[in-house]
Amino acid sequence: xxxRTGFQIPRFxxxxxxxxxxxxxxxVIANEQHDHEPTMIDSETQHELEKAEMNAGEIIIGHIVDAxxxxxxxxxxxxxxxxxxxxxxxxxxxxxxxxxxxxxGKEAYEGFQIxxxxxxxxKIVRVLDDGSExxxxxxxxxxxxxxxxxxxxxxxxxxxxxxxSYRKRTRHAPKGLxxxxxxxxxxxxxxxxxxxxxxKHYEKFLPYLLTVFFxxxxxxxxxxxxxxxxxxxxxxxxxxxxxxxxxxxxxxxxSGNKNYYxxxxxxxxxPWWLKIPVPLMPIIELVGVFTKPFVLMVRLFANITxxxxxxxxxxSLIFVFGQASxxxxxxxxxxxxxxxxxxxxLELLVAFIxxxxxxxxxxxxxxxxxEEHH
Amino acid sequence: MxxxxxxxxxxxxxTLAFGIVFFILKKFAWPPIIQALKDRxxxxxxxxxxxxxxxxxxxxxxxxxxxxxxxxKEERDLIMSDARKMRDKMLEEARLxxxxxxxxxxxxxxxRIQNERMAAMVDIxxxxxxxxxxxxxxxxxxKMKSTEAQKTYIDKLLDEANIK
Numbered sequence: 001x002x003x004r005t006g007f008q009i010p011r012f013x014x015x016x017x018x019x020x021x022x023x024x025x026x027x028v029i030a031n032e033q034h035d036h037e038p039t040m041i042d043s044e045t046q047h048e049l050e051k052a053e054m055n056a057g058e059i060i061i062g063h064i065v066d067a068x069x070x071x072x073x074x075x076x077x078x079x080x081x082x083x084x085x086x087x088x089x090x091x092x093x094x095x096x097x098x099x100x101x102x103x104x105g106k107e108a109y110e111g112f113q114i115x116x117x118x119x120x121x122x123k124i125v126r127v128l129d130d131g132s133e134x135x136x137x138x139x140x141x142x143x144x145x146x147x148x149x150x151x152x153x154x155x156x157x158x159x160x161x162x163x164x165s166y167r168k169r170t171r172h173a174p175k176g177l178x179x180x181x182x183x184x185x186x187x188x189x190x191x192x193x194x195x196x197x198x199x200k201h202y203e204k205f206l207p208y209l210l211t212v213f214f215x216x217x218x219x220x221x222x223x224x225x226x227x228x229x230x231x232x233x234x235x236x237x238x239x240x241x242x243x244x245x246x247x248x249x250x251x252x253x254x255s256g257n258k259n260y261y262x263x264x265x266x267x268x269x270x271p272w273w274l275k276i277p278v279p280l281m282p283i284i285e286l287v288g289v290f291t292k293p294f295v296l297m298v299r300l301f302a303n304i305t306x307x308x309x310x311x312x313x314x315x316s317l318i319f320v321f322g323q324a325s326x327x328x329x330x331x332x333x334x335x336x337x338x339x340x341x342x343x344x345x346l347e348l349l350v351a352f353i354x355x356x357x358x359x360x361x362x363x364x365x366x367x368x369x370x371e372e373h374h
Numbered sequence: 375m376x377x378x379x380x381x382x383x384x385x386x387x388x389t390l391a392f393g394i395v396f397f398i399l400k401k402f403a404w405p406p407i408i409q410a411l412k413d414r415x416x417x418x419x420x421x422x423x424x425x426x427x428x429x430x431x432x433x434x435x436x437x438x439x440x441x442x443x444x445x446x447k448e449e450r451d452l453i454m455s456d457a458r459k460m461r462d463k464m465l466e467e468a469r470l471x472x473x474x475x476x477x478x479x480x481x482x483x484x485x486r487i488q489n490e491r492m493a494a495m496v497d498i499x500x501x502x503x504x505x506x507x508x509x510x511x512x513x514x515x516x517k518m519k520s521t522e523a524q525k526t527y528i529d530k531l532l533d534e535a536n537i538k
Contacts, residue, residue: 061376061377064377065376065377066381066384087383119379120379121376121379122376122379123379123381137382138381138382138383139382139383139386139387140381140383141383141387142381142383142384142387144384145383145384145387145388145391148384148387148388148391149387149391152391152392152394152395155395155399156395156398156399156403159399159403159404159407160398160402160403162403162407163402163403163404163406163407166406166407166410166411167406167410170410170413170414171413171414171417172414182411185407185411186411189408189411203408206404206408207396207399207400207404207405207408208396208400210399210404211395211396211399211400211404215392215395237380237384238377238378238379238380239380239381239384239385239388240384240388242380242385243385243388243389243392244388244392246389247392247396305377
């Protein structure tokens with residue numbers, strides 16, 4: 001072991017170079033590897049390998065979806081994870097316990113367990129004697145909820161501090177954090193709110209637009225940092241994007257003026273026979289009212305999730321290749337890491353663009369809601 | 375599918391968390407930030423306007439200054455010429471006065487000289503008279519030393535007086 005450390009770095013490079021050269025001949029190397037341990041090749045290991053390769057998808061999805069515990073790493077066969085509180089309401093009774101009681105989803109506790117498959121996969125269910133599952137009202141602080149609290153605190157802290165520096169340094173040039181955020185705030189105000197809503201009404205919606213922009217933007221960025229307690233896929237979760245879209249929808253609906261509703265139920269400039277007797281246009285317009293927030297929800301979710309899937313996919317490739325051959329794994333790691341770095345940079349851009357798009361579309365919907373008749 | 379099956383709990387916590395964030399920021403963070411930005415923009419705009427105005431004013435002031443300078447120059451010239459005139463006048467007057475004075479002094483001197491001369495003349499006359507009297511007395515004394523002469527003279531005088 002002692003002299004291994006001396007060899008480690010050159011050997012590592014040798015592997016890399018060799019793997020690079022041999023990258024096109026993965027199969028040959030894989031065969032070589034197998035030749036070294038001929039006795040081990042039985043149907044079971046083959047099966048294991050296949051299973052491991054197939055599991056990449058499962059692993060990726062496992063990293064993207066919500067969870068009842070915060071899994072950090074595996075060391076050997078030990079799962080290192082942070083247990084989170086489970087809060088359930090079932091048959092008139094509240095249940096509070098830590099998710100560690102499930103022993104990483106392997107055991108049931110108080111009759112509850114995490115469904116391993118089926119429609120409720122990954123959710124806590126109560127399995128009845130006949131095998132059917134009952135979903136309790138589940139208000140658990142899941143991984144995403146927990147990360148949400150952390151990022152919300154960060155957002156609040158950032159902007160309280162910025163607000164403080166604005167209060168303290170009125171009429172002065174911005175400084176520090178303030179100077180980083182000010183161009184973005186001004187951009188949202190001038191390019192998003194003002195242009196989409198109009199000079200007359202934009203100030204009413206500005207706090208929401210700024211909050212939603214920075215909430216999404218900061219959560220997008222924090223989601224890219226793969227270190228506990230960051231890196232949860234918050235904005236790539238339908239519940240989160242759905243709630244954000246709900247807020248936009250509710251605000252649009254509440255602030256809609258006479259003109260806005262007239263436009264939906266009695267669309268001007270459309271032949272009468274499209275409205276009576278079959279209210280075709282009103283139906284289309286009404287569906288449009290609901291598709292708008294739906295699209296907001298899906299767009300943000302899909303973009304962020306896709307980015308995470310791509311990065312995780314590249315990382316998984318290392319292990320998929322590594323499973324076939326150690327050398328191939330090393331070789332793949334170079335390509336995978338460079339590609340994931342590239343995708344990470346792309347994701348930084350996407351983090352901004354998606355926050356911007358969500359805010360812009362919200363602003364446009366608000367603008368439609370308060371638009372004056374002309 | 376798990377990915378598109380949002381959890382009720384997360385919806386609840388998200389609504390709560392985002393609602394609270396929105397509420398806090400709307401209440402405490404955005405108003406001062408938006409207000410400060412607006413104030414600063416207004417301030418900058420005002421400052422720019424003020425600078426423009428100052429520039430205009432400066433231009434006007436410069437013009438005014440030039441006008442003033444011109445006026446001042448004219449006034450100076452006027453004052454100078456006045457002063458020159460005054461000086462000339464004063465000089466003239468002084469000269470006149472001086473010459474008058476001189477005349478007067480000369481006159482006085484002349485008068486005094488005249489007086490002195492007259493006094494001297496009187497003195498000299500008196501002196502000459504005294505001297506003449508003394509001389510005449512001496513001559514007479516010499517002449518009338520003898521009784522004979524006295525008699526002769528008296529006779530002569532008597533003759534002349536025709537008392538005889």
